[in-house]
Structure formats: structure tokens, C-alpha cells
Amino acid sequence: MEQVIANGLYLGAQYALIALGLTLIFALMNVLNFAHGQMYVLGGFVTYSVYGQLKLPFVVALICSGVTLAVVGALMEKFLFRPVIRRSKREESTMLLAAATAFFLDAIILLLFGEKQRGVPKIVSGVFISDSVILPYDRIVVGVVAILMIAAFMLYMQYSKPGRAMRALAQDRIAAQLMGVKVERYSMIGFALGAMLAGVVGGLLVSITGVNSGIGGPISIKAFLMVMIGGAGVVAGAIAGGFILGMMESVGLTVLREYGDVTYLVIFALLMVFLSIRPNGLMGKPWG
């Protein structure tokens, strides 16, 4: 059972980090960013190129992934989402735009990086083995880094000026504007930050799970699942959603293995029941 819990915690830390960027963009702009998974994939490929191909240090590769995606996110906000939000009153417009962006990024990534699964050398070798738990050191490192990044992100949102501005925007866009918050500027920063988180987590996990051009869609779906559990637009909710999903997956795959692949069936069934009772998820909107 200790192994199952360790697997669940490790998966949860990964998932929570994936969901953070998605929920941030939703909170700030009310945009369901269907391209979140593709941003993750792009971040993975940047790290693959810098660390795996150019043989530069892993930290440099992670920074490159973060910066690249921050730039991509900022450009997407400025030239795609901002004009559409300004001109269209309907929320479907941004959803369609996000879906189109996802397909576009999918195609670009396939053209640039090919169809193959890619991987990089392990960042840390060796496996931690005790009587009850086996966990490779690189997974421990990634899990710890993910938790540190989540903590840093929450501190940034809580205490920094841009963080406070973004929280104000998320709570009430018009009130924030009336109080002097530069809406366009902080929307762009928020979108860039969300994209950067997707890129960094993609880069971080390429050292364990590798990356391929086709996984963007499934990653987005999983991220949406976590956000729905925790409550859309709530940072703490996304973190809770990530850990809950990770633990459910780990426990389900062990306890239900004799019944075939029913783990996700059970998770989806539970989610349907849960959402019918709490349609806003665990923590709902606005964020606390």
C-alpha cells in the first residue's frame, strides 16, 4: 500500500503542476485553453532539443522551455485572444479559437519535431529501494521540484504586485480596472505565465515520460479533469484536483486491476456523480 500511496503522491504533484497553468488562464480571461496540452508538448520538445540534442545543462533547457512558451503565450494573447475577446461577446468564440490553436500547434509540432517518441538521458540515476517502496531518484527529484514550483507560484500570486493584480482581475475584471489595474498588461502576463507553466512542466517531465507530438490532446483532457474536480479558476482547487486524480489513478490501478481497465471508467462515473452534487467543483470560483 505504501508503494501505491507513493505513486499517487508523485503522480499528483505532476498533475497539479500541469493543471495550474490551465486554471490560471481560465481565471484571468475566462478562456478554456484547449491548447494547454500542446504547449506542454512544445515545452517538452524545447527541453529535448536543448538538453537531449545540444547537450546543454537540464536547467538551461528548462529555462529555454519556460521562456519560449512565455513568449508564445504572450503573442497568442496579444494577437489572437485579445482581439477576439474585444470583438465577440460570445464565450464560444474563444473556445473555438483555443481549439483551432490546439490543432495548429499540433500540426506545427509534428512538422518541426517529427512523429517519433523522444526521450532524454535521466537527470538522476538510481532507484530508492526500501522494504515497502521503490521509487527512482529522478521521480523523487521531479516530484520535489513540482511541489517547490507549486509553492513558488502560490507565493508569487499571493505577495507579488503582478500576482495581486492578476488575482484582482480574476475576482472582478471591471472593479480591478476601476482600481487602476492595467487589464491588458496583466492579462498578457497571466497568459504568458500559464503557458510558461505548461512549457516548464513539459520540459521537466520529458526526463521521465519523454514526449511525442500526439500527446497534447490527452494531456489537455486530463488537465480539464483536474480543474473540474478542484473548481475552475481556483489555484488551490487545481492542486487538489491534481493530487486527487493522481491518488485515484494509483489506487484504482492496483485495487481494480483484476477487473480490467475500469479505473478511468470508475473515475469518470464518480466525477459525474460528484459534479451533479457540486457543479463548481471542490472550491468553485472565484479563487480564494
Next chain:
Amino acid sequence: MGSEMINRRSTLKSLALGAVSILAITVASTFPAQAENKELKIGFVGVTSGPAAAWGTSNVRSMQTRADWLNEAGGVKIGEDTYNITIVTFDDQKDPKRAIAGMEKMAQEGIHYVVGPNVDDGAAAVRPVAESKGIIYFPYAFPKSLYVAPASNAVLGMVANYQSGPAIYKYLKENKGVKKVAFIAANESDPISQRDSGVAAAKELGLEVVAETDTYQNDTRDFTPVLTPIVQLKPDLLVLSGVAPANAPLLIRAARELGYGGLISAETAQDATVLQEGAGELANGFISVGGASTPEIRTPLMEEFIDRYTKKFGEYNDESNTKVYALEYIIETLKANPKAIDNVEEFKKTMDSFSAPNPYAKGGTLKYVGMTSFGQKRQVSVPMVVTEFENGAFKTLFVGEVD
């Protein structure tokens, strides 16, 4: 003034005509074959995007590489005519509905020979279209119903797992002392049907099957939770049924990191670079099935194919060792019976007696097989090369043959 104009106009006209004539003669003498060649369109309907993109992409790239090569050499002579090969592709996104649309498109373009689809449900879905529109297709899907009469338009493009599995398990039982086997498959129709036939083959050989219902979502990125309970059963052999090349290194790595020390095998083609990048030395000893992949059996033509493929697309894909064959079979069969160029019934007649030297594997023969498995010749004969991964490359464990 008037005659001067006429003279100038006549002179310019003569010069222009002369220039055009010289240009025409030059072009004609430079490209005599291409100018006269007819066009032979060969279709591809399969998956070239999404998580399984590697399967179809290796098909398309193999076909394009070989077609360019043949066209560069002056085309293919079939009967009295010489043809340039044009590859028409359609991405079905692993969706049966799109596969049907793709096959309809091929029919509209007058194409009679199609490579693909890559998966079971797509191959089953296109069957009515192929049969009604007169198309022979070469799926990479294993359901026997596609190849057993009354079905007659599908030709299996590779070795099926129910053909390679028993040979691998028997070899491992006799040579590596395997007694306990565990199976794991993605929760999709192809891998599950492959797992079920693998389980049956293992039981028939008298092996103890300790896990036969374990599955995973195909988009799983970390397999540690999936493999934890299986590794605890301590099987001698872990079979990754129908595993996609993208998932194989992740599964191998997770199993090894959990302390699994037994053998790992798959009956699907894999890529050495992907295994090396994804699992490194943890993939050493991994057993899988390839085509004319290993240096021991490949011909100089295969070497050149790999070289051309690499130059054209930047990197070779080991799956293409098998995928290169379908186009070769289509062309060679048409050469053997030129009437089949637009008549698939003629093609079917020729399949029963067709034989040609295998250009890619030393001492091999191109021929249609499948009598034992399907009761009719509806499978291309490719070398069943069982390989072991070792330090970034496949080495031949043994070579077998179907039928």
C-alpha cells in the same frame, strides 16, 4: 515603312518559333522517359497524426522514398507501358469514419491499390468500400475475418502476432527457461485482441499466465502505477501486447525501475532510436519483431533504401523495414500481370502463383502467404526477424517464416 514592319515582325516570329523549337527539343531530349510515362497512383489511408502517427508516417515515408527512387530511375515498366508512381495519402486520424472517407477518396481518384489502414477498426470499416469499388488494400491489422473468405480484397501487410507470438514464446521457453508469463495491453481493440491471442498461444505451450487482464490507457505517460502490481507477480516474461513504439520505452523503463529482472517482449515492430532515447540501457534484452532490419540479412538495396529515406526525411524509422514491402508487392504483382493495373480480380488471380526475388532480404522471396492462418493467400511474406535490443541496435535472435 509597311514592308519594314512586316519584315521585322516576320523576323521576330521566326526567332520566337526557333527558340520555342530549340527549347522543346532540349526538354524532350533531357526528359524522354518522364514525358512519355503514364501515372500509376497508389493510395495510403492510415494514421499520420495523433499519438499513433508513427505507424502511418513510416508507411507514407517508405512509399514516398521508394516511389521517388523508382521514378528517378525512369519509372516502372508494367507490360508495354512505363509508369511514374504517385503516392496519394489520406490521414484517417485512427478514426474508422475518416478511414471510410479516405477509401472513398481513393475510389474517386481511380486508385485500385491502397496501403493501410493501420488499425483493426479502420481496416474493418473500409472493407465494404474496398470490395464495392474494386480496391485491394494492405492493412496492418490482424482480425482474421479481413483475410478469410468470403473476404478477398485485404492483404495483411506484416506478420500477425498470432503467427510470431507462438514462435517467440517457444524460443524463450526452450532457450531462456521461461515458465511464468504476464501480459499487458493498451485498452484498445488491436492490443486487446493481440493480448488475447497471445494468452491463448502461451497457454497452449504450457506456460503459466499470471496476468492476462491488465490494461492501460493509451495516453498514459507514467506506467509505474500500472506495472507495480504486475511486477509483484514476478513473471519470467512480460509481454507488451500490441505496444505502440511511443509506449514501449516508457513501459520497459517503469518495469525495470520497479526492479523487474525478467524478460520483456513485444510482437510489434519497434524503433531502435526511440528505445535508446526513452529507456537507454534498461531496454537491453528487449525482444521484438522486425522486417529485414538487421545487418545480417539485409541486401545492398535495403542499405540504399535506408540511406535514401534518411536523406529525405532526416532520420530513419526501423518500422519501415516492414512497411517498405507493401508497395514493392503491389508493383511486382502488377509487373507479373499487367492486366491487373485496373482490374483487381486479375491481381487476385496472380497472387496465388506470384513469386519474385526479395530485393531487401538476402535469399528471400516475395510471395503471398497465409494459407495456414486464412485458408487463402492474403498476406505478404516478409521475414519474421525476431530481434533483441542491445546498446542502441537490434541484433537478430532468429529468423522465421509464415506459412
